[in-house]
Amino acid sequence: MTAPDRLSRLSLNQRTIANADLAEAIAAARAAGLSSIGLWREPVAAVGLDQAEAMIKESGLRVSSLCRGGFFTAAAPADLERAHRDNRAAIEETARLGAATLVLVPGGLPADDRDLAAARARVVAAIERLVPYAREHGVTLGLEPMNPIYAADRGVISTLAQALDIAERFEPTDVGVIVDTFHLWWEPGIEAQLGRAGERILSYQISDWITPLPPDTLLARGMMGDGHIDFAAFTRAVAATGYAGDIEVEIFNADVWAQPFDDVLRTMSERYLELVEPHLSST
């Protein structure tokens, strides 16, 4: 296979070059020979949905995911209602942009609220409420379990097992899961859980766990190969499920963000070809 073919499933999540606007991100992805991009709502909103839709259409890129809905763990009814409305808008945007899935980041504990079980229960209730609207729009919701480092302030769903316990309450066409190496690499029994997830895997996102962890935990992700994650083993387990979608590189890291976009794309493509792509067809 030639190199361009080998990149056919690699997707640039926009946050990996967070300083790029939508036009720059599209241009960087195309210049690197990629076929897909993972979008974020904020840079899409910055140009307007109509314009974004036209730009994506013209680019020929697939949209591997839209980030992000969710953040529906608020306890106050008014906050929950606001989150619900925002998620409906995100569903509409996902449909318009033709994205494969809407990524749902659960949200953390409300201020001064320590009831984790209740926050987790609100995630289930919020998804249940969203499903009919998502289905109307042909959108599959992707629940993202997050590393426990974020359990308090960002994502109360902490393991793939826990995310699947929720997703399995719904049809696979309605609710699936986002599998991100940074969040899940440490999970005991992860291979079995990936097997259990099967067709519910809506997106495979990759970045590395680096130590020492950067001071700002929100910017703690590393380039594949710079950290401790065994991408070969993890990727083989994902591939064994039959997952045939895109592989998104999503890296929140101040050093990566400081680099020229093309340099980031070059590095991530190289690392993908070295560490991930060889293991996609191992089954």
Added chain:
Amino acid sequence: MTAPDRLSRLSLNQRTIANADLAEAIAAARAAGLSSIGLWREPVAAVGLDQAEAMIKESGLRVSSLCRGGFFTAAAPADLERAHRDNRAAIEETARLGAATLVLVPGGLPADDRDLAAARARVVAAIERLVPYAREHGVTLGLEPMNPIYAADRGVISTLAQALDIAERFEPTDVGVIVDTFHLWWEPGIEAQLGRAGERILSYQISDWITPLPPDTLLARGMMGDGHIDFAAFTRAVAATGYAGDIEVEIFNADVWAQPFDDVLRTMSERYLELVEPHLSST
């Protein structure tokens, strides 16, 4: 009950006042009206084991635990051998000091080694090898599952469920678990796992999960009440198992370490009485 009685199960883990030497830590614990202390090997070694033993005896304090053995995830045989010898020494010290348990911190991934499954398997093998020596000395080994934030560099055992899968290979008098709120507060199904642990709970350690997480993740623990953990619910679940041992406050935090020892003891005693102690007898 009078206040001193209500403190009867509160223990000062030495690391909570890391700048104190053994004499100062003992004095601080006694001045605060505590009955027990959790020791660390380094400050014990600083005065010598004979002297430490005499000081503890004279103080009348119980030793709720000795920190720490473990760190036996090395891949190189020579490193593993060194770890084994060190753990044998730790077992001898535990027996001499009359500590209730030796805390085992598993250790992380070896440098440039990404095989997490193999590292976890080495934990099992290392414990298996230590058990006869521990039994000879009347010491119960306490395996400590650690927050996944430390999975790469400190503790490859990440959940209470995973620690119990290991501990249950052995007799309860040989191997149990350390339950630390900072490490386990987020674990899905933690109440069921605590129930499963039952008599295997050798130590209940408390500190809070605070956000934003301090830049140095090794010093990221907070005083109870300063963070997101529901100590009432967690403590009730521990109490429901019949756990009747000490409750150790173990806080690694630069701000706490900068305070006068007596201030730290006063605050931790107050928070314990407010947040933890009322839930110890709720069953």
